[in-house]
Amino acid sequence: MEEFYNSSNLYKGVTRKNSLINKKIIFRVLGILLFIESAMFLLCAGISLCYGEHDYQYFLYTMLLNILIGGILLLLGRNAEKRLTRRDGYCIVSFTWMLFTLSGMLPFYISGGIPSITDAFFETMSGFTTTGATILDNIESLSHGMLFWRSLTQWIGGLGIVFFTIAVLPIFGGGNLQLFSAEATGVTHDKIHPKISVMAKWIWAVYLILTVVETALLMVGGMSLFDAVCHSFTTTATGGYSTKQASISYWNSPFIEYVVAIFMILSGVNFSLYFMCLKGRGKRLLKDDELRWFLKSVGILTLVITLALFFQNHYDLESAFRKALFQVATAHTSCGFATDDYNFWPSFTWMLLIFAMLSGGCTGSTSGGIKNMRLMILARNIKNEFKRMLHPNAVLPVRVNDHVISPSIIATVNTFFVFYLLCALAGWTLLMFFGVGLTEAMSTVISSMGNVGPGLGAFGPAFSWAALPDAAKWVLSFLMLIGRLELFGVLLLFYSGFWRSR
Template sequence: MEDFIINDIHITGNRGGNSLINKKMILRILGVLLCIEAVLLLISAGVSLIYEEQDYIYFVYCTLLNLGVGGTLIFFGRNADNVVTRRDGYCIVAFTWLLFTAFGMLPFYISGAIPSVSNAFFETMSGFTTTGATILDDIESLSHGMLFWRSFTQWIGGLGIIFFTIAVLPIFGVGNQVLFSAEATGVIHDKIHPKISVMAKWLWLIYLLLTGTVVVLLLFGGMNLFDAVCHAFATTATGGYSTKQDSIAYWNSAYIEYVITIFMLLSSINFSLYYMFMRGQIRQLFKDDETKAFITSVLVITLLITVSLVLQNGYGLERAFRAAVFQVASIHTSCGFATDDYNAWSPFTWMLLLYAMVAGGCTGSTSGGVKLMRVVIVLRNVKNEFSRLMHPRAVLPVKVNGQAVSQHTLSTVVTFVIFYLICAFVAWTVLVFLGLSLQDALGTVISSLGNTGPGLATYGPAFSWNALPDLAKWILSFLMLIGRLEVFGILLMFAPSFWEKH
């Protein structure tokens, strides 16, 4: 749910000098966050101990390292002004993801589970950003502790910024100054509570309820507790990491596939609508334009692929529908689980799945991609442009949920979509230059930027991404990060004006 970035300016107190960036507060918050990650690593050490595995010691080492570095940052951030501005927010969010990944990869690397720095960083970034692409060719060779940490990174990343907001900012007394507004289209939905910290707690409660429900249902389907928990983490975070090399196909269970399909879709709907649903505002969930567009898109693509599998691949009707709806849900929600190799399907279906990768799920959810709200706004704006050709003087506002979208929001959405596609094209060109085929490069770029997981051809659901050149892995890791943080939040920091002192 990286739709939400700190985006409020409320300056009080003196910083000294001309700097617009509160460096001490940034160091202080990053230090606390590293200490929180240390606790999360310790939980994974506990899992290793439960299964009597020696890997627990690597988590202990990493916990101590996190505490040491985190404590040092807190020390250097002492006496900081209790202020977080817009620029501070972008710095904190970007550096948090980079630090969490850099320190989160260490258990894999120092244990030898993933002995390459490039691979360990890629796997961890793919986890925290809930992308789900993997370089592992033998997932089941990892210990329970490592597999748990791998899935846990996705669950943490699913509501990463909310986790950050509720866990850290209230400690410093600045939680009321933080707004969830990196995603411009988020203004379409009302805030569920005037206090952001209360809103975050409600969203976390919904997240926990979804996760717990998936665990229970998967246990009924025959999974053991460990596999059920790990797959529940990956499902509600729409991440896609499995404890098995064959992913969900390992169980060959229609029940498990339907359960995961349903909860991938539920996790890709705006969480604020669930809060309204719980408060008795049931109509909001069914009247929401974005939700209706998302469900319609999933159903139409599923129907088309089902027909294709029956006519062109010889599948039986039920098998075709189950394979289609699972894979469409997995791709459209940017989850990335697999039960079938869609590379063996008709190329016609690949085009539909590529659209699903780009479109993604709903705003305010754990899914990636451009998001359906932006797609709806762009399409309605296109429709209005055709109407203006015949009626030049007509006033035709773009409406979503009965409300007119402001010109500022419309401009922001169109700019975002265009820039998103430009980023994809540039990265695609670079990967082709590095030696990837057009199809391989396109699939990995769209998948990484949309935080989807599997790509096309060589890097589809049947294969890992281990064969990629190391430079390509670093580039794709960067795409995962900017895709998760809505592109502008990271790239803004490369602008010289961002660091100016006036």
């Protein structure tokens, strides 16, 4: 991704003196974003009023606080130069996700729906990062406004908070590129339009279409309008929050299970491919290497688990297929819904689901995990190493979609993969230090970093994460954030060289 401006004019006319960070523009953008979140609170207050609930006041209180803080930030950012560097972009994205979470937790906390600050922060971070892990043991006790807010956090967080703003408001100007690069980190970025703002609008249009279509189908299956909208929000965002404690199992409907499973898989696909289809370039969808890798993985895992459930757990064939497809889809796309407790499945299937959680979906989707593009590049590079042992002088490029992957990208993928595993190992060790069991610690860390939701054992799909120690919840909240922003975007802020002057 090219820089917004080159080194020759990097500091032309700037007022930041010798600092590499443009603090004023960061304050200004954060202030504007808090005003946007205030509009979301107003919408949720309206939902509560429609159902005659008193919780609307808590959204209004939080909205007023947001407006106050946003106004202060705008004052601090007045007369800011309208230029953004990559450093500014990374600061804005990381601070935005933290600010949205801190203010987003307030309706839960001040209403008493979630009386613990730790739990309220965890629940909100899990929402915005579309992880879907919850500390709630009685979800139905929340008001419609609070349930809608839970779902809305995931829908906004699905494609990205800043990316959403780029689509709806032209407030960043030329800085769109820097913010897009900071929030949508990954192996590749398919630029379907020269202007980032136009591309954002098209991708959000696809996102909205998927949400509306799923809402209609869920209503056909027997859900109310409210439940259908909330579950469509969290399915297309691959988030997994439900309005019911029993999740999708509450409706006991094979039709609903199939609809949700299909839309989870659809949401795990690179959204730019859907745009190509709308433009009459559907062949791109069928020829995409990453999509084929993803669908093969989902198909193979579903087949193996179906056979295991049929022969070992004695499910009937249709139920075995449906339960396997749903749980594989929810793990592979990092969605987090559940229709069966896989703690009672054959133990080898747990490892298959762990693999699915680590893999995640496709780049350019709402899914978490390492991403199938990276795994595909790793696998093809390993295959080339075997060939190179037999043919030392052979030129063996790694190709994806008939394009040669540069050595620098391969090195970046290798670094990301190793760093991802190291972060998982560090989190695993910390949770065990705080008293979490071996299996539970491993699964909750992988689930948090992959933004999946359920884990194994005591924190499997049938249980909430309320029993975790508070310290573990803060660690997992941090892992959710770095997993959603793909590690380097957040951890870069802890690198001393990021803040040093020239």
